[in-house]
Amino acid sequence: MTNVNLNIVEELKSRGLLAQTAGEDELEDHLLSDSRAVYCGFDPTADSLHIGSLVPLLALKRFQLAGHKPIAVAGGATGLIGDPSFKSQERKLNTAEITQAWTASIKEQLEQFIDFDSGENSALVVNNLHWTENLDLIPFLRDIGKHFSVNAMIQKESVKQRIEREGEGISFTEFTYMILQSYDFAELNRMFECTLQIGGSDQWGNITSGIDLTRRLNQKQVFGLTLPLVTKADGSKFGKTEEGTIWLDSSRTSCYAFYQFWINTADADAYRFLKYFTFMDVAEIDALEEKDKNAQGRPEAQGVLAKEVTRLVHGEEGLVAAERISAALFSGDISKLTESDFEQLKQDGLPASGSTETLFPLVQALVESELAKSNKMAREFIGNGAVTVNGEKVSDNAIELTWDTAFFGKYFLLKRGKKLFHLLYKD
RNA sequence: GGAGGGGUUCCCGAGUGGUCAAAGGGAUCAGACUGUAAAUCUGACGCGUAAGCUUCGGUGGUUCAAAUCCACCCCCCUCCA
Numbered sequence: 001m002t003n004v005n006l007n008i009v010e011e012l013k014s015r016g017l018l019a020q021t022a023g024e025d026e027l028e029d030h031l032l033s034d035s036r037a038v039y040c041g042f043d044p045t046a047d048s049l050h051i052g053s054l055v056p057l058l059a060l061k062r063f064q065l066a067g068h069k070p071i072a073v074a075g076g077a078t079g080l081i082g083d084p085s086f087k088s089q090e091r092k093l094n095t096a097e098i099t100q101a102w103t104a105s106i107k108e109q110l111e112q113f114i115d116f117d118s119g120e121n122s123a124l125v126v127n128n129l130h131w132t133e134n135l136d137l138i139p140f141l142r143d144i145g146k147h148f149s150v151n152a153m154i155q156k157e158s159v160k161q162r163i164e165r166e167g168e169g170i171s172f173t174e175f176t177y178m179i180l181q182s183y184d185f186a187e188l189n190r191m192f193e194c195t196l197q198i199g200g201s202d203q204w205g206n207i208t209s210g211i212d213l214t215r216r217l218n219q220k221q222v223f224g225l226t227l228p229l230v231t232k233a234d235g236s237k238f239g240k241t242e243e244g245t246i247w248l249d250s251s252r253t254s255c256y257a258f259y260q261f262w263i264n265t266a267d268a269d270a271y272r273f274l275k276y277f278t279f280m281d282v283a284e285i286d287a288l289e290e291k292d293k294n295a296q297g298r299p300e301a302q303g304v305l306a307k308e309v310t311r312l313v314h315g316e317e318g319l320v321a322a323e324r325i326s327a328a329l330f331s332g333d334i335s336k337l338t339e340s341d342f343e344q345l346k347q348d349g350l351p352a353s354g355s356t357e358t359l360f361p362l363v364q365a366l367v368e369s370e371l372a373k374s375n376k377m378a379r380e381f382i383g384n385g386a387v388t389v390n391g392e393k394v395s396d397n398a399i400e401l402t403w404d405t406a407f408f409g410k411y412f413l414l415k416r417g418k419k420l421f422h423l424l425y426k427d
Numbered sequence: 428g429g430a431g432g433g434g435u436u437c438c439c440g441a442g443u444g445g446u447c448a449a450a451g452g453g454a455u456c457a458g459a460c461u462g463u464a465a466a467u468c469u470g471a472c473g474c475g476u477a478a479g480c481u482u483c484g485g486u487g488g489u490u491c492a493a494a495u496c497c498a499c500c501c502c503c504c505u506c507c508a
Contacts, residue, residue, distance in 0.1 A: 091505090169503075169504060169505095233465080234465075234466095236454080237454090260463080263463065264463065264464080265464080266464055266465060266466070267462095267464050267465065268464085269464095270464090297460075297462055298462040298463095298464080299462080299464080302462095302463090302464080327462085329463090330463055331463095374473090374474070374475085375474090375475075375476085376473095376474070376475070376476090377456085377471085377472090379455095379476080380456095380470095380471065380472095381456090381457065382459050383457095384458055384470080384471085385457090385458070386456090386457050386458070394471095398474095398476095416456095416457085417456075417457060417458095418457095418463060419463050
């Protein structure tokens with residue numbers, strides 16, 4: 001399905017994945033003339049990456065497919081400092097132990113996206129702590145710091161709001177972040193002949209600053225390229241739902257929830273997201289768009305998107321499980337599910353919990369299953385007609401559940417709103 | 428160290444003694460309409476079935492009554508040194 005376009009710049013451009021480049025035309029020639037090492041950094045701000053990191057992560061893979069060598073940098077050092085770029089507030093520092101643990105798990109995640117066994121352009125995952133932890137302060141300030149102009153640093157758009165905005169400030173710690181990231185680039189250039197750094201468009205300032213440092217330190221010309229920030233047509237923030245962030249780690253966001261996230265993509269975003277988040281051919285995506293436009297009713301795009309991205313992140317197995325749950329819950333009659341279907345749903349990762357009680361109020365069940373945040377909310381949902389038990393709408397909020405009314409004497413499928421399910425089983 | 432400004436419910440932001448669980452906006456959730464879209468309309472949005480209870484950086488105090496007044500403390504910002 002994927003025709004590999006060896007002209008990666010052109011490829012990115014055609015997918016709408018090219019925000020800015022430093023080096024312009026030369027960059028395209030540079031990438032076409034040889035296999036190059038390309039890097040992108042990922043800071044540990046949690047123990048897992050989330051879908052916000054997916055675009056740059058997949059971009060590394062795209063470079064690899066085009067014959068280049070991807071280097072993913074886990075920010076064991078930079079994560080200790082905190083990137084101020086476009087952040088409105090100073091961030092709390094995490095302890096070294098936490099950062100170290102997070103760096104380790106993020107490193108693991110990075111490893112599953114790029115290929116380590118493709119000969120010349122096999123991927124590399126490194127931790128920037130390795131070349132920063134033993135730096136000495138005075139030599140660093142003299143040899144590296146001397147190349148930075150504070151005047152230039154405070155001009156960067158990424159820190160402007162922190163400098164200019166009333167009510168917020170920036171500590172020297174975060175202000176220094178740019179220097180560290182720049183040093184990464186220079187080091188990677190020195191060690192692996194890395195000549196290109198990519199990142200989200202919020203990284204532009206840090207990237208160009210790294211280009212400058214590399215030139216001054218190594219007398220080498222290197223390049224930069226940024227990917228667009230993912231936006232949604234309705235203006236809301238990409239990657240968040242009621243449940244919060246969509247993580248790549250399935251223990252944080254189940255394959256099913258992950259799949260559902262993509263299924264719920266707005267029409268206006270679906271085709272763009274297909275270009276951003278999958279390796280499908282652009283022509284193929286355009287054809288799908290054309291087809292959907294001419295068809296009646298529900299477009300296919302979201303289904304394809306969910307399928308492709310879930311497979312990329314959670315593999316075939318995760319995809320199958322997610323599809324199985326989705327099919328059971330959203331198409332067809334819940335009352336037709338068999339006992340083994342329920343067992344399967346449980347195993348596939350449908351939110352579920354067991355209970356040993358013989359009788360309990362529905363309100364309580366909703367709260368315990370986290371379908372409602374409080375009893376009050378639970379009552380309100382029931383009153384609104386938003387709650388369904390085993391496919392039947394419930395409007396009496398005094399109702400109590402007993403197992404003899406459950407499916408197969410041991411399953412209650414609770415539903416709140418249109419899309420939120422919870423399986424309650426007898427323990 | 429000095430001078431000034433500020434910390435309000437998820438976010439922004441009103442509120443300067445009772446009528447304040449606290450305006451307005453955003454975000455979010457539910458219902459209707461739909462396609463598990465979008466847009467729109469309606470409703471909810473501290474906890475509690477309710478009486479009521481717990482909130483406005485922290486701790487004490489004044490008062491019948493405090494987010495609002497006083498004292499001390501913590502944190503942030505701006506300018507000066």
